[in-house]
Amino acid sequence: MNGYISAHDGINKLAFGGCIAGYKRSFILKAGSPGLATPDLFWGFLAALDDGYFVVSEPHHVHTDAANPDNNGFGGRMAYWGSKGDEATLAKLNELNRFQMFGHYYECAAGQQRLYPDAPIEARTTIANAMLGQAVGWYADRVKLHQMGIEPMSMNTCDLDGMNERKKLSANDKIWGPTV
Numbered sequence: 001m002n003g004y005i006s007a008h009d010g011i012n013k014l015a016f017g018g019c020i021a022g023y024k025r026s027f028i029l030k031a032g033s034p035g036l037a038t039p040d041l042f043w044g045f046l047a048a049l050d051d052g053y054f055v056v057s058e059p060h061h062v063h064t065d066a067a068n069p070d071n072n073g074f075g076g077r078m079a080y081w082g083s084k085g086d087e088a089t090l091a092k093l094n095e096l097n098r099f100q101m102f103g104h105y106y107e108c109a110a111g112q113q114r115l116y117p118d119a120p121i122e123a124r125t126t127i128a129n130a131m132l133g134q135a136v137g138w139y140a141d142r143v144k145l146h147q148m149g150i151e152p153m154s155m156n157t158c159d160l161d162g163m164n165e166r167k168k169l170s171a172n173d174k175i176w177g178p179t180v
Contacts, residue, residue, distance in 0.1 A: 001057045007048040007112075007123035011105075011130055015055050016044030023047060031115065036100070037107035045108040049116045049123060074100070091145055092153035098138035105130040 001013060010016045019040050027043075027050060034042035047053040067079035074097045081089040109127045112119050145152055 001055055003054065004052045005048060005055050007045050007053075007119070008126040010044055010048050010053060011108075011126045016041045016048075016053070019044070024051075027051070031111060035107045037104040041104050042107055042111060045127070046111050046115060049112060049119050088148065088150050091141065091148060091150060095138065095141035095145055096153045098134050098141050102131060102134035102138055105134060 001009075001015065005013070005015050017038065017040050021040055021044060023043055027047060030050075031043055031046045044053055066076045067083055068076050069080045071077050071080070074093060078090060078093050078097070081093060105127055109124075109131060112124065112127060142152065
């Protein structure tokens with residue numbers, strides 16, 4: 001998969017996440033803060049709708065899910081608790097992960113509506129389907145927690161700074177971090 005990729009293919013083929021990307025500063029200022037979404041997914045999706053998103057499919061870094069309870073990534077935390085057989089913690093992490101994934105796609109859809117309201121139907125349908133898929137999984141995971149008699153994990157375990165606040169970036173703003 002080399003060359004320009006559509007927003008549809010970027011979501012369905014997981015081309016936006018976990019990548020090394022470069023964007024024009026003017027695009028970043030236009031798109032704004034990713035909010036709760038990961039920058040690679042948010043900016044990648046919107047870039048594909050803007051001037052384009054070019055993919056070079058060569059491994060330049062290694063992504064590992066180190067099995068560690070303190071890992072920043074959900075994959076590493078899930079691997080750790082799964083290896084310990086701790087179904088309760090694993091169920092909590094799965095539910096919280098669905099919440100975050102839904103949030104990533106929601107932020108992408110909100111950015112698309114704000115910047116590209118006339119985006120191709122294929123892109124709009126893809127992001128809506130991604131949100132729906134995560135919402136259904138989130139519901140199923142929450143039902144599982146209820147059936148197990150387990151309280152969901154606190155959302156304070158993920159970075160929610162600025163959840164209800166999106167500001168327009170200026171040329172002097174820090175582009176990513178808890179102060180944006």
